[in-house]
Amino acid sequence: MKNRSFLLVTPAIAVFSLLFVLPFIYFFLISLWKIKFFKLVRDFNLVNYEKAIFNYIEIFITTYSVSIPVAIITTVIGFYYSYLARFKTGKFGSLMIFIALITLFGGYLMKIYAWKTILGNEGIINSILIYFHIIKEPLSFLLYTKHGLVITFVHFLLPFSILPTYAAMRGVNEIELDSMKDLGAKFYHVHFMLFFQRCRTGVLASFVFCLLITSGDYITPYLIGGKITFIGNMIAPKFGQFFDWPGGSAMSFTMLVISISIILIVSFLFKLTDPK
Amino acid sequence: MNKYKSGLRRIRNFGLSRRNFNKGLLGTAAAAGLATAGIPGTASAATDITFLGWEGYDAGLFVDSYLADNDINLNTTYIGNNDEIVSKLVSGGVGTIDIVTPYMGYIPMMVAADILQPIDESKVPNLSKIHPFFVNDPNIIVDGVRYGVPFTWGCAPMMYNTKVISSTPESWGDLFKPEYKGKVGMMDDPLGNIMLAAVIATDAEVATSLTKKQLDDAIKYLISLKSIIRLNTPSWGDLADALARGDVVITFSGWETLKKFCVDKGADHIDYVYPKEGTFAWLDTFSIAKDAPNADIDHKLCDMIVDVPAQKMIGDEFIQGITNSDAIAQLGISKDYYPYDDLDGLADRATFFAFPPLEEGSGKTTFNEWLEAYERFKAA
Numbered sequence: 173m174k175n176r177s178f179l180l181v182t183p184a185i186a187v188f189s190l191l192f193v194l195p196f197i198y199f200f201l202i203s204l205w206k207i208k209f210f211k212l213v214r215d216f217n218l219v220n221y222e223k224a225i226f227n228y229i230e231i232f233i234t235t236y237s238v239s240i241p242v243a244i245i246t247t248v249i250g251f252y253y254s255y256l257a258r259f260k261t262g263k264f265g266s267l268m269i270f271i272a273l274i275t276l277f278g279g280y281l282m283k284i285y286a287w288k289t290i291l292g293n294e295g296i297i298n299s300i301l302i303y304f305h306i307i308k309e310p311l312s313f314l315l316y317t318k319h320g321l322v323i324t325f326v327h328f329l330l331p332f333s334i335l336p337t338y339a340a341m342r343g344v345n346e347i348e349l350d351s352m353k354d355l356g357a358k359f360y361h362v363h364f365m366l367f368f369q370r371c372r373t374g375v376l377a378s379f380v381f382c383l384l385i386t387s388g389d390y391i392t393p394y395l396i397g398g399k400i401t402f403i404g405n406m407i408a409p410k411f412g413q414f415f416d417w418p419g420g421s422a423m424s425f426t427m428l429v430i431s432i433s434i435i436l437i438v439s440f441l442f443k444l445t446d447p448k
Numbered sequence: 449m450n451k452y453k454s455g456l457r458r459i460r461n462f463g464l465s466r467r468n469f470n471k472g473l474l475g476t477a478a479a480a481g482l483a484t485a486g487i488p489g490t491a492s493a494a495t496d497i498t499f500l501g502w503e504g505y506d507a508g509l510f511v512d513s514y515l516a517d518n519d520i521n522l523n524t525t526y527i528g529n530n531d532e533i534v535s536k537l538v539s540g541g542v543g544t545i546d547i548v549t550p551y552m553g554y555i556p557m558m559v560a561a562d563i564l565q566p567i568d569e570s571k572v573p574n575l576s577k578i579h580p581f582f583v584n585d586p587n588i589i590v591d592g593v594r595y596g597v598p599f600t601w602g603c604a605p606m607m608y609n610t611k612v613i614s615s616t617p618e619s620w621g622d623l624f625k626p627e628y629k630g631k632v633g634m635m636d637d638p639l640g641n642i643m644l645a646a647v648i649a650t651d652a653e654v655a656t657s658l659t660k661k662q663l664d665d666a667i668k669y670l671i672s673l674k675s676i677i678r679l680n681t682p683s684w685g686d687l688a689d690a691l692a693r694g695d696v697v698i699t700f701s702g703w704e705t706l707k708k709f710c711v712d713k714g715a716d717h718i719d720y721v722y723p724k725e726g727t728f729a730w731l732d733t734f735s736i737a738k739d740a741p742n743a744d745i746d747h748k749l750c751d752m753i754v755d756v757p758a759q760k761m762i763g764d765e766f767i768q769g770i771t772n773s774d775a776i777a778q779l780g781i782s783k784d785y786y787p788y789d790d791l792d793g794l795a796d797r798a799t800f801f802a803f804p805p806l807e808e809g810s811g812k813t814t815f816n817e818w819l820e821a822y823e824r825f826k827a828a
Contacts, residue, residue, distance in 0.1 A: 208750075211538060227823065227827070228823075228827060230827050231579050231826075288689075289695075292693050292694075292695055293693060293694045293695050294693050294694050294695075295693075310694075312630060312678070315695065316678050316679045316695070394681070394682040395681075395682070395686065398677075398678050398679035398680070399674060399677050399678070399679060400679045401826050401827065404828075405826070406823065406826060409529075412528060412529065412530075412531060412532055412535065413529045413531040413638075414531065414533065414819050415531060415535040415538075424536070
């Protein structure tokens with residue numbers, strides 16, 4: 173029986189090893205090498221990590237100054253969207269989830285260009301405001317700024333937040349909530365319990381998805397961020413334009429360590445809310 | 449100084465317009481269709497030619513039926529920037545890739561890396577029709593041997609919105625006028641941006657031969673642009689989009705064809721000018737990779753791309769600068785988008801610069817130092 177179970181899981185392990193673990197190890201190794209005239213040289217050193225940390229610290233700060241708020245905002249909105257779908261809208265709850273998921277079929281780039289159309293100088297928002305004489309000049313802070321980036325990221329990531337939080341809420345019985353209210357629990361008691369304790373896994377999964385996708389993105393900052401540079405914008409040309417795979421790998425692993433650290437800190441903070 | 453002896457230009461990260469993209473697709477579809485049409489009734493296997501270059505640069509090869517008649521499949525891989533050509537060739541592409549389309553500034557480096565093979569000029573008779581402004585650029589001919597066939601070119605002018613800016617700007621310094629703050633656009637092009645910054649803000653005679661201090665001055669200039677620019681786009685298509693939408697009204701660097709991109713987007717009020725400080729020019733070539741599997745066919749394709757039909761197509765359909773004098777004379781409305789009537793005068797406004805040094809020791813900053821310096825601009 174045990175052997176049979178192992179056999180069944182073997183394909184998954186093989187695929188995971190081949191497509192994730194081995195490339196992971198390879199890129200970690202070359203992050204310790206260097207490049208000379210477009211060729212990799214096996215010269216083990218930590219120079220790439222030193223550069224990744226000290227040369228790009230401001231870009232890491234910019235990246236996480238957007239991706240952490242995006243992860244928090246998206247998770248909170250996703251949580252309350254799921255809450256409405258699970259507990260407040262009855263049979264229309266499934267329709268809400270369907271609507272959220274159907275937006276995934278729209279495609280990533282289409283959403284970016286849609287927001288460019290909405291937020292631009294001659295976009296929908298500015299055109300309406302100017303038409304009704306609310307403003308005279310277009311609001312330029314809407315696009316090519318951090319505001320525009322956050323709006324676009326939140327819209328794109330909402331389905332990734334709603335899915336895990338809604339799945340977690342399905343494990344919560346409505347009777348539990350009614351009992352809490354009958355025993356005098358206030359609105360915030362109920363929501364604190366749901367957010368930090370009963371749905372913790374889903375909420376954390378949502379935060380992790382949003383943080384990792386945002387911090388690793390380089391297309392959205394390029395197209396929506398104007399002159400804002402994310403660390404992904406520096407990593408991508410390392411692998412293509414500059415042919416500096418060691419440098420790009422070291423920057424990627426540095427980003428990974430920072431992201432994992434943030435996730436561990438958030439996870440720890442959640443644990444602090446456990447009842448004593 | 450001989451005006452026709454020159455150096456080169458920038459990395460072209462441009463994204464083609466939707467129109468060109470569609471044409472690329474049509475070209476690919478045509479290739480597939482023609483190749484398929486050639487298969488029935490023949491016992492011989494088709495010849496596969498591997499093409500690595502900018503999207504659309506292969507389109508000129510389909511203006512006649514040569515590929516179909518000779519049962520040739522053109523396997524295309526489109527690049528996002530010129531460096532991809534080098535990186536793909538050095539990482540296993542030699543021996544499998546036939547045609548590449550580097551801009552001429554890359555050619556000395558690629559010859560040094562031993563990833564290009566010489567062009568046999570006797571197999572490219574249309575070289576004689578290429579305008580002298582382009583044909584013998586010293587970057588293409590290394591140690592007396594030709595490594596590229598120049599087929600398209602352009603410069604880096606300043607683009608501006610004529611609805612907002614009524615009098616034509618004269619200087620790159622106009623970018624810093626208070627009324628344009630936050631309305632300036634640029635394209636994320638490391639080599640081109642440093643070259644142009646060097647032209648504007650340093651005393652370097654050759655914008656690609658910079659001392660450490662001159663490079664620092666160029667980067668400081670670029671960093672100073674950050675206070676006035678609204679966006680630094682990944683492609684020319686996105687910059688044209690921003691110009692057409694009115695998100696930016698003036699640009700640092702540009703490309704003549706952007707004017708056409710904007711017209712296609714319904715904005716016929718975007719024009720360009722070569723400011724008095726000057727700018728740089730660029731030239732793209734058809735080159736043959738080292739150990740290319742089909743060198744004879746590759747030479748034929750190099751000849752085709754500078755023949756009149758292909759050149760007319762590149763000029764009239766893609767609105768790109770062309771090099772064949774006979775084709776230039778036959779261009780239609782697209783002739784207005786480029787200063788063909790005054791190519792001699794162009795040399796006074798736009799310069800072809802050689803590529804920055806690759807190895808240390810010349811006392812000048814190397815290309816790698818440029819890339820590292822450019823990251824300071826990105827990070828600022």
